[in-house]
Amino acid sequence: MATTSALAAVAPGTAQRPRGRPRKAAGELDEGNRRRELMDRAARLFLAKGYAATTTRDIAAAMGMHSGSPFYYFKSKGALLYAVMREGMEGAVRSQQQALAALAPEADARARLGVLVRHHFEILLGPHSGFIPVMLYEWRTLTAVQRKGVSRIKDAYEAAWMPVLEQLARQGALHAEPAVARLFIFGALNWSVQWFKDKGPHTLDGLTGQALQLFTGKA
Amino acid sequence: MATTSALAAVAPGTAQRPRGRPRKAAGELDEGNRRRELMDRAARLFLAKGYAATTTRDIAAAMGMHSGSPFYYFKSKGALLYAVMREGMEGAVRSQQQALAALAPEADARARLGVLVRHHFEILLGPHSGFIPVMLYEWRTLTAVQRKGVSRIKDAYEAAWMPVLEQLARQGALHAEPAVARLFIFGALNWSVQWFKDKGPHTLDGLTGQALQLFTGKA
DNA sequence: CCTACCGATCGGTAGG
DNA sequence: CCTACCGATCGGTAGG
Numbered sequence: 318m319a320t321t322s323a324l325a326a327v328a329p330g331t332a333q334r335p336r337g338r339p340r341k342a343a344g345e346l347d348e349g350n351r352r353r354e355l356m357d358r359a360a361r362l363f364l365a366k367g368y369a370a371t372t373t374r375d376i377a378a379a380m381g382m383h384s385g386s387p388f389y390y391f392k393s394k395g396a397l398l399y400a401v402m403r404e405g406m407e408g409a410v411r412s413q414q415q416a417l418a419a420l421a422p423e424a425d426a427r428a429r430l431g432v433l434v435r436h437h438f439e440i441l442l443g444p445h446s447g448f449i450p451v452m453l454y455e456w457r458t459l460t461a462v463q464r465k466g467v468s469r470i471k472d473a474y475e476a477a478w479m480p481v482l483e484q485l486a487r488q489g490a491l492h493a494e495p496a497v498a499r500l501f502i503f504g505a506l507n508w509s510v511q512w513f514k515d516k517g518p519h520t521l522d523g524l525t526g527q528a529l530q531l532f533t534g535k536a
Numbered sequence: 537m538a539t540t541s542a543l544a545a546v547a548p549g550t551a552q553r554p555r556g557r558p559r560k561a562a563g564e565l566d567e568g569n570r571r572r573e574l575m576d577r578a579a580r581l582f583l584a585k586g587y588a589a590t591t592t593r594d595i596a597a598a599m600g601m602h603s604g605s606p607f608y609y610f611k612s613k614g615a616l617l618y619a620v621m622r623e624g625m626e627g628a629v630r631s632q633q634q635a636l637a638a639l640a641p642e643a644d645a646r647a648r649l650g651v652l653v654r655h656h657f658e659i660l661l662g663p664h665s666g667f668i669p670v671m672l673y674e675w676r677t678l679t680a681v682q683r684k685g686v687s688r689i690k691d692a693y694e695a696a697w698m699p700v701l702e703q704l705a706r707q708g709a710l711h712a713e714p715a716v717a718r719l720f721i722f723g724a725l726n727w728s729v730q731w732f733k734d735k736g737p738h739t740l741d742g743l744t745g746q747a748l749q750l751f752t753g754k755a
Numbered sequence: 756c757c758t759a760c761c762g763a764t765c766g767g768t769a770g771g
Numbered sequence: 772c773c774t775a776c777c778g779a780t781c782g783g784t785a786g787g
Contacts, residue, residue, distance in 0.1 A: 351772095367676065369588035373766060386772050388767065454673070456730070457586065493750040497743070501750055504727025505720035511675070512719055524716070531712040531720055534753055570756095592782060605756055607783065 352390050355380055360401050360447040368398055368455045398455060399463050405448020406470040409440050413474060426484040427533055433478055434528050437506050438521040442513050450510045475499065490533045502532055571609050574599055578606075579620050579666040587617055587674045617674060618682050624667020625689040628659050632693060645703040646752060652697055653747050656725050657740040661732050669729045694718065709752045721751060 358379040362371040373394050374384045391397040416436040420429060440449045452467065459467065482495035482502075491498055505528065513519065577598040581590040592613050593603045610616040635655040639648060659668045671686065678686065701714035701721075710717055724747065732738065 365676065367586060367588055369586055370677070372764080374764090383773055384765095385767075385774080385776095389772055392767095394766065457584065458589070491750070492754040493746045497738070497746045498750055500727070500731055501724035501747060504730075505724040507727055508719070508723025511723075519716070527712045527716045528720060531710070531717055531751060535711040591780080593780090602757055603781095604758080604760095604783075608756055611783095613782065 348390075351380075355387060355390050356397065356401050356404070357447065359397055360405075360451045363398065363401070363451045363455060364447065368451075368458050395458075395460070395463075398451075398458060399466075401448050402452040402455070402459070402463075402467050403470070405452055406467055406474065409449055410470055410474050412436065412440065413477060417477065426481050426488065427490065427529065429481045430478075430485065430533065431525060431529055433481065434502075434506065435521065435525040438509070438524055441506065441510055442515075442521060453507050453510065475503070478502075485533060498532070502528075505531075567609075570599075574606060574609050575616065575620050575623070576666065578616055579624075579670045582617065582620070582670045582674060583666065587670075587677050614677075614679070614682075617670070617677060618685075620667050621671040621674070621678070621682075621686050622689070624671055625686055625693065628668055629689055629693050631655065631659065632696060636696065645700050645707065646709065646748065648700045649697075649704065649752065650744060650748055652700065653721075653725065654740065654744045657728065657743055660725065660729055661734075661740060672726050672729065694722070697721075704752060717751070721747075724750075 355376065359371070359376045362375055362379060366375075373387050376397075377384050377387050380387070387394075387397070391400065413433070413436050416432050417429070420432055424432075440446055452471075456464070478499050479495060482491060482498055485491035486493075486495050486498075493501070509524065513524075574595065578590070578595045581594055581598060585594075592606050595616075596603050596606050599606070606613075606616065610619065632652070632655050635651050636648070639651055643651075659665055671690075675683070697718050698714060701710060701717055704710035705712075705714050705717075712720070728743065732743075
């Protein structure tokens, strides 16, 4: 599994912090940080209890705010959820591109799939995860317009998998139609949110190796 | 895919209707039917909007009842959800056993896996599905005690897969640890609830074939 | 099952 | 961000 070690550094969510002038408009900077923290805590609650069962008062309490204050940052509960999904997906696309770009140019299709799988586990289960799992499990909560907005980004994320799967199929290393295989593989990985435990027996590298073996035969 | 055709008859939910004396206590029989219909309609709503976002008034309206009437059949909204999951899982265990029992005695491990996968698609996506998808996506809504109650049944359902996966691994037809493979495979199948369309290009038989090829190599 | 009802909670807002 | 507040909705119940 030489394909996986370089990925740890590309954890999403940590990357794009505002660079330069880190001190000047302290008010503005704090606003951004607070907004982000609100999204973080909200996402955690959405994931644990579900969006509908999480009250804006729960979120406020998790921030040490009073009940009306979240509405200073987001005009509605739905707008907060939308921001979580949208910014989560934007970060995922960015970190996925970085992960692929860090690959050696001579890397073969199996190595590319390994990077994609490892990165996907990272955004699902890694220390800076949270937004994407919310997206996966609260998709039906979005309005049609919101869904379209997130879909545009999500499509880009998923599209990056297709050439890799198609190449594997041509090599005889993937024994299913690439389009269907992609759906099954995403399902297999996404489902890990339901059973993965941080203290459990599995590491993300280990799971990546098992997944590659399952989908592409013994490595 | 000779392993799949016999399964259509074993659709869960249709099987165990009260046999014998189909006429006598009409009131009682109707009560049972109404209760079942309530669970059916509630499950549909739970799946479409989520449990917390579905009001007991929504459910009553879907039944043509007034707002207080669901509580004649279930003492609480949570008890209704629990009944959906519990009876759904009980039916799934029964129909899975029937599906395996209908297998030819000389069927090999791949054929057994085919039956398990095809049956699983049936309870997820078939015409009488609904309860199991609710269980999958509302698991966190249950209380700890309720979770334990459903887990007992769910464990039996999942346990039936392990000897098949272990045998495939021994044959070299499954290239991952059986325990991990089971988690990935369940994820791949369960996720289909999110993307499968009745009018879409896929049939349950076709998906079963693709899944077998993906997980166990070319058939 | 319906009627009539209630206490609690919720998302959101005005004004500072 | 807090204070103070509101209209709407929700799960559930008593009594028939």
